[in-house]
Every structure is written in structure tokens, then in C-alpha cells.
Amino acid sequence: MLKKFFGEIGRYFLLMGKVFSRPEKMRIYRRRVMVEMEAIGLGSIVITAIISVFIGAVVTLQMAINLDEGFIPQSLIGFATRETMILEFSSTVVALILAGKVGSSIASEIGTMRITEQIDALELMGVNSASYLILPKIVAGVFFFPFLCIMSILIGTAGGYMISAVTGVVMPGDFLEGLHLDFNTWSITYTLIKMAVFAFIITSVSSFYGYWARGNSLEVARSSTRAVVASSITVLVFNLILTQWLLI
Amino acid sequence: MIRAENIVKSFDGRRVLDDVSVTFEQGKTNLIIGRSGSGKTVLMKCLVGLMPTDGGEVWYGDTCFSRLDFRQVKAVRQEMGMIFQGGALLDSSTVEENVRLPLDLFTDRSEADKRDRVDFCLERVALTDANRLYPSELSGGMIKRVAIARAIVMNPRFLFCDEPNSGLDPITSGVIDRLIAEITREYDITTVINTHDMNSVLEIGDKVVFLHEGRKWWEGSRHDIMTADNPELGDFVFASPMARRTRQPK
Ligand SMILES: Nc1ncnc2c1ncn2[C@@H]1O[C@H](COP(=O)(O)OP(=O)(O)O)[C@@H](O)[C@H]1O
Ligand SMILES: [Mg+2]
Secondary structure, three states, rough: OOHHHHHHHHHHHHHHHHHHOOOOOOOHHHHHHHHHHHHHHHHHHHHHHHHHHHHHHHHHHHHHHHHHOOOOOOOOHOOOOOOOHHHHHHHHHHHHHHHHHHHHHHHHHHHHHOOOHHHHHHHHHOOOOHHHHHHHHHHHHHHHHHHHHHHHHHHHEEEEEEHHHHHHHOHHHHHHHHOOOOOHHEEEEEHHHHHHHOOOOOOHHHHHHHOOOOHHHHHHHHHHHHHHHHHHHHHHHHHHHHHHHHHO | OOOEEEEEEOOOOOEEEEEEEEOOOOOOOEEEEEOOOOOHHHHHHHOOOOOOOOOOEEOOOOHHHHOOOOOHHHHHOOOOEEOOOOOOOOOOOOOOHHHHHHHHOOOOOOOHHHHHHHHHHHOOOOOOOOOOOOHOOOOHHHHHHHHHHHHOOOOOOOEEEEEOOOOOOOOHHHHHHHHHHHHHHOOOOOOEEEEEOOOHHHHHHHHHEEEOOOOOEEOOOOOOOOOOOOHHHHHHOOOOHHHHHHHOOO
């Protein structure tokens, strides 16, 4: 069990070694990165926007209900919503959602290429298939996920503002005042660093499970499930490590 | 010429190839035949280095392929073309992109030059007006044609075909077989074909190697296979009712 676990990790690093060996032709890679940006990045905007606006609204409601005491200034609700979005939700939770969406699609795409011998065909041409297929996905993810994160923060707080305007649980003016309260730019940097790391984890771990898929479509489905589980857990572990390391 | 010497390959302790030695000749269509599971695909993947062997050596001309480092392997790979059983076209690329990928990656030719070469290869396999289509929009026969075009785009000296006519009707099978044989002679390629189709054997079997349970059981050409005195080969050759009807009593 433990031996198998460390064997997997060893194979993961071997594959990464192959992925990061010198690319064949820069021009081809740039084109592939653009294609992946579209698939991995643009394709995730809508889902990220939807969950962000809902969570922003819900967090604001929760805060308003729980801070319903005379002593606490209402602006704290806006402040708490902002901090929740920046520190945890827009990076970690969004990353977990994307691990499901992007991770499963990467693993099944590469897994299908493996079992239909498309990867063999690339290797036979003399192409470094790992680098050709996986590197553009990693680069696209690491560049694009931080944008999704910023977008999620903005949309989430907008969701909070909207719910306060609609329900009146907090005065919209107070909410806005809270958004400006004690703003720390380091927390943005921190969350963007986290998101870039999460992007690397999700794209590379899912590619790893796809790349070593064997057998038939059932196996591809299984490796895609494994990819989501493994990348989610790795994201959570690294969330702990990075928070400890960057904030304390 | 390709020479395999004493190739041994096991999976989880089970011998799949047992001491196979065989030579494939230049300018000829060399067939590896045998039942499903007899080890044809594994042998071919060992020949091209997609699977490591447990023992034995593969020679391409005077080069010992098994002893090259990965940079040298890459150089030999550019002289190889392979047609995989399912075609193995890249699903997310069009026909044209599939065929031109090796040109994009490994040559510095101009756009116009590459386009000419792609068109030439597609014309050679009699596939015009399909450049913009995706693999999912092609029929089985068309997929095989694109795969052939992609395999020959770099002017290979060695061509490998794994069951090139599996899943095709008898007429299309014959067309694909003859196409491969023509290309082999035209460019003087060393061609190795895996097949279990007796029609292919009789049509293009310049040299035929019969694999049985991972061993080389018989070797010859299409001219002597019908009269060979080998019970396992006989079972294979005369497996279909149509073939049995043509069998001459000894
Ligand atoms: N990657 C693999 N892992 C384990 N066993 C394999 C693998 N590839 C092939 N085999 C086994 O090797 C034997 C020969 O397979 P193959 O060469 O594909 O047969 P065929 O002659 O039909 O092409 C089969 O019994 C198959 O189960
Ligand atoms: Mg086979």
C-alpha cells in the first residue's frame, strides 16, 4: 500500500521530468497553449462566475444573521465577505470545483489518447508526447487560473452587494464601506500564488492519471475519477502547507 | 532491412514472445500473421521500440536499434512510419493537421511547401476534399487512408502496419492492401504488416512469418503457404469455409 503510494509519486516525478525537457518547437507550443487556454480557461469562466455569485450572496446573508447584534458595525459584514472570498473561497474552493471540471476532462482526454494509441503514434513520429500534450495544459492552467480567481473575488463581492441591496439585511452603503476596510494587498498576492500552485497540481496530476491509463474505456473512466480525487486531496494538503508558510 | 534477433518479451511472468528471430526485407511487404493474441502487435511494438524487450536485439540496416540512446532513437524514428490498428489519428486535429504534424515539428519547410507535400500524400492515398474534416467525420477506410498519408509524409524507409484492414469490408481491404504494396515498391520501403486476413496474405505476402503462441512457427511466401506442411499453420490458413473448399486433398 505504502510502497504503491511512493511508486506512484516516483512515476509522477519521472513523467514531469519528461514534460519539462526541452520542447520541440516553440512556435508549435505557443499555438497549443492558446488552444488549451481556450479549453481550460475560457471554458471555466461561466461555472466560476455562477458559484462565486451564489457563495458571495450566501456568505453575506450568513454574516448578517450571525452578526445581528447592536455592538458590531454593519460594515464588518462587507469586510468578512471580502476576506472569505479572497482568503479561501476564490482560491481553494474554486480550485476544488475546477479539479472536478478541468481535471476529469484532462484525464479522460489524455487517457482516451493513450488507449486509442494516439500517444504511441506521437512517440513513433519522434515527438516527446508527454511534453507535447501535457506542458501546454500546465502552462495554460497556471496562467489562467489566477484570472479566474480574481474574477471570482469580484463577482463574489458583487453577489454580496446585490443580496444586501435586495434583502436589506445590511445597508448597501455599510457593505461597500466594509469592502474598503483594512485592505491588505498581500492577501491578494497570497491567494494568487495559491491559485497558480493549485493550477499546476490539477493539470499535472490529472495528466499523470490520463497518461498512464490502460485498457478500455472503463479504465479511462476510472483514471479520470482517480485524477479528480487525487488532485482534490493534493490541493487541500497544499492549501494547508501554503497557508502555514505564506501567512504565518 | 530490419533484423530481429532472439526477441523475448513477458508480461507479469507470462511469455508473450519467445525467442523470435526474423528478417524483414527492403522493397517488400513482409507479413506477420497469426491468431488474435499470438503476439503480433507486441512484436511490432518491440521492433519500433514502443515496448522495451526483455531480451534480444533489433537491427535497422547496420544500426543496432536496441542500443541507441534516446536522441539517436529519435533520429531513426523520423525514418519510420506506422499505421496503427485503429488509425490513431489525433481526434482534435483535422485530416490536414494530422498529416502535416511531423512536417511542422521536424522540418523548416515553408508553408507552401508543406501544403504541397500534404496534398501530394493525400492524393497518393486517393483522398481529396477531406482536408478540413475531423477524424470523427471519416469512414473506417478513410481513416486508414489518412493514417497511411501521415505515415509516408516524411518519406520513411520503414513502414509498419498493425492490422491495416481490420474492420474494413473485403473490397476496401483489398484497396488498402494494394495501396500499401504499391507504396512499398514505389519508394523501396521495408514494410512490415500484421494481419490475420488470408486475403491479404495471398495478395501481398512477399514474405510471410507465422507466429503461434509467441513463437515463429513457419516462414515462407504467399506462393508456398497453401502447400506448407505445418498443422497449426494449416488450421490458420484453412479456417474459413471458403478456404476449406479450395483445399486440395493430399
Ligand atoms: N500491455 C500489455 N500488458 C499485458 N499483457 C499484454 C499487453 N499487451 C499485450 N499483452 C498480451 O500479449 C498477448 C499478445 O497480444 P497481441 O500482440 O496484442 O496479440 P495480437 O497477435 O492479436 O496482436 C496477449 O495475450 C495479450 O493479452
Ligand atoms: Mg494486434
